[in-house]
Amino acid sequence: MDWIERVGNLRQWTNNGVRAPHKPLLMLYALGRFQHGPDQALRYTDIERDLKELLRDYGPPRDTSPSYPFHHLTNDGVWEVRTADGGSSPGSGVGALRASGAEGRLVPGLRTALSAEPDLLGRLAHVLLDTHFPPSLHTDIAAAVGLDLESADGAVRTEVTARDRRRAAELRRQVLVAYEYRCAFCGFDGAIGRVPVGLEAAHVRWWAFRGADDLANALCLCSLHHKLFDRGVLGLDGGRRIVVSQEFVGRGAAARSQVLDLVDRSLIGPQHGSDPVAAENVAWHTEQVFRGKARMAQVAQEA
Numbered sequence: 001m002d003w004i005e006r007v008g009n010l011r012q013w014t015n016n017g018v019r020a021p022h023k024p025l026l027m028l029y030a031l032g033r034f035q036h037g038p039d040q041a042l043r044y045t046d047i048e049r050d051l052k053e054l055l056r057d058y059g060p061p062r063d064t065s066p067s068y069p070f071h072h073l074t075n076d077g078v079w080e081v082r083t084a085d086g087g088s089s090p091g092s093g094v095g096a097l098r099a100s101g102a103e104g105r106l107v108p109g110l111r112t113a114l115s116a117e118p119d120l121l122g123r124l125a126h127v128l129l130d131t132h133f134p135p136s137l138h139t140d141i142a143a144a145v146g147l148d149l150e151s152a153d154g155a156v157r158t159e160v161t162a163r164d165r166r167r168a169a170e171l172r173r174q175v176l177v178a179y180e181y182r183c184a185f186c187g188f189d190g191a192i193g194r195v196p197v198g199l200e201a202a203h204v205r206w207w208a209f210r211g212a213d214d215l216a217n218a219l220c221l222c223s224l225h226h227k228l229f230d231r232g233v234l235g236l237d238g239g240r241r242i243v244v245s246q247e248f249v250g251r252g253a254a255a256r257s258q259v260l261d262l263v264d265r266s267l268i269g270p271q272h273g274s275d276p277v278a279a280e281n282v283a284w285h286t287e288q289v290f291r292g293k294a295r296m297a298q299v300a301q302e303a
Ligand SMILES: [Zn+2]
Pocket: 183, 184, 185, 186, 187, 188, 221, 222, 223, 224, 225
């Protein structure tokens, strides 16, 4: 059984660039729990809340019940559900899953393989993360599902990412030049000597969702704004002005100046002659990543 392929194919659930990371998030959660207790079954009522939070934090803006992946992942040959009386999954209804005492766990063949091959868990986790999320979120999601990637990582990583690193380096070079080594949101232009620091090339439409490696799909962002953009706190409107999610809360002066004050500002760059971000990529980000409603521009409150 090729578990990597099987887990990689969960992707088929996502069509036309619509993000549906529900199964991948449950799978990552199950791997995280397996790492700490290989023999433990996960009762729906015990993990419902964790799953709900994961879906809310890392899923698309639409709400989905955790009962969906809990039941539907059984169709992918990696996860099984049993009720308290030994029956199979009662379906994706929340009430039935709760009342039947449904418990889920990785299928026996996968559990055996994970125990026999020490680096398999890390490889599966990376396949799931690479396929469904941008790199800026990988460590956050791993932490949220309790996955210890450090101890799961083997030599496997390097071979997978050599080509990706070259690709990323080339895009970064183009983006830094186009945006003149400045964050397109805040203008941050820090360097150590002549080397820019804390500046990154951010994909607008995620690479995992067929986002291109070109200027029409990239922004030069500082590390903070890259993270907030990938988390859907920051976005762009049709006129390429900055929008900030109402869900973002920050009370201090720094949060205000670095995030809240960005509302309705124009992007800084790219320089004349470089492609700006394309409208269709902005539309994908708005639809699939940006969280909830945009804040209104703040009127000056204090004199
Ligand atoms: Zn910035």
